[in-house]
Amino acid sequence: MKKVLVTRAVPEMALGVLKNVVKSVANIEIDHNYIPDSREEFLKEVRDTHGLLVNPLNVIDSAIINAAEKLEVVSIIGVGFENIDVKAASKKKIPVAFTPILQKAVAELTFALILTLSRGITSADIYVRSGEWKEPIPIIELGTDLSGKTLGIVGLGRIGSEVAKRAKCFEMNIIYYDIERDYKKEEELGARYVSLDELLSSSDFVSLHAPLTPQTRHMIGKKELEKMKPTAYIINTSRGQILDQRALYQALVNKKIKGAGLDVFEEEPVSIDEPLLKLKNVVFTPHLGSATTENRMNMFLTAAQNLGQALGGQEPKYQINPKAV
Structure with a gap:
């Protein structure tokens, strides 16, 4: 079973969707946890993590990427990726995916x-x-x-x-x-x-x-x-x-x-x-650009599909750094 860290608390239904999407795409089971509140906890928790499901507010820098010894993918629920050290991920041949559908x-x-x-x-x-x-x-x-x-x-x-x-x-x-x-x-x-x-x-x-x-x-x-x-x-x-x-x-x-x-x-x-x-x-307006029911669900599903494809050894559909892998 592969471990996935999710950036924030999401409804159980959404986590069920995440598991089903990953299984349908990659035919693998995943366990999931929420990213811990403190950076120290996060650096410890990420060591045996295979996938990160994050939003554009979560900073995934080189220290986190280098600490994640088993990391196979960073999947962003969003279109912005300035919060991700893409160069560090590329150096370790880790795909970074996003959801350009908003x-x-x-x-x-x-x-x-x-x-x-x-x-x-x-x-x-x-x-x-x-x-x-x-x-x-x-x-x-x-x-x-x-x-x-x-x-x-x-x-x-x-x-x-x-x-x-x-x-x-x-x-x-x-x-x-x-x-x-x-x-x-x-x-x-x-x-x-x-x-x-x-x-x-x-x-x-x-x-x-x-x-x-x-x-x-x-x-x-x-x-x-x-x-x-x-x-x-x-x-x-x-x-x-x-x-x-x-x-x-x-x-x-x-x-x-x-x-x-x-x-x-x-x-x-x-x-x-x-x-x-x-x-x-x-x-x-308070950063509502993507905030519609339909769009947010589509973004979550797309991020889950990107995650599942990478965990299954495929290239994610929406990959930021395709030359790195």
């Missing part, structure tokens, strides 16, 4: 934030609840159409492409910036490739969908925000560290841009003392 859920939340900002839904809700609505025609700030507006997408990967598909339905003009130009997607999505500077200065809505790397950390800061229109909005459903929150706060209070929608933050959970929380022209 793009539609994140794209839908992205558009929920765009619509909330463009039509002032949060303030309108407060207005109705407060009892201030006294006249047939409400005295409230008007929203803005999406049709004919320009959406600038930073990162036209899986999620950025799904956002572009939805923008087409709203008759928006789509421009994008990425480190690599994709002519096929441009044709499919009706998107136009531009420099980051042009994207920032031309867009009515800027939506961030880049992965977090040393190069993308704070890629949108004071200088970049000052290039945006004073009527523009910025939306971040990727990683909080891509957008400099201090610079964003200054841009908002100084009316350099009109508003922002944030699902991610530089530090999570966000502190109650975060200055952005006091602003009315920002809409917040």
Whole structure:
């Protein structure tokens, strides 16, 4: 029987699903434990572990990977893998797998934030609840159409492409910036490739969908925000560290841009003392990008399948480091 450590307490039904999926994929039985609370316990527990089922918040560094003498796979329930020392895993020929299937859920939340900002839904809700609505025609700030507006997408990967598909339905003009130009997607999505500077200065809505790397950390800061229109909005459903929150706060209070929608933050959970929380022209959600019932179950099943394939000696379907094995 092979041992698997799971990153957090999950319902017994989910653990039953995990066991059944691994058995159906690899025809092997697994035992499971939750990862201990302390790092010292974890380093001890991981020594005879064959598989790790983790989420993007769990740090699996070289010390843990090197301590895991029997480790055969690290399977992430999520799309981000900056928390995993992939180089250390590759050096030991351990596959690292992830679940790049959350793009539609994140794209839908992205558009929920765009619509909330463009039509002032949060303030309108407060207005109705407060009892201030006294006249047939409400005295409230008007929203803005999406049709004919320009959406600038930073990162036209899986999620950025799904956002572009939805923008087409709203008759928006789509421009994008990425480190690599994709002519096929441009044709499919009706998107136009531009420099980051042009994207920032031309867009009515800027939506961030880049992965977090040393190069993308704070890629949108004071200088970049000052290039945006004073009527523009910025939306971040990727990683909080891509957008400099201090610079964003200054841009908002100084009316350099009109508003922002944030699902991610530089530090999570966000502190109650975060200055952005006091602003009315920002809409917040608590990292809900993948948080739908259907998507979370699919992510769990995919992570379990990746785990089972690796434990059975196969290559996981969604492997980050295929050349390592």
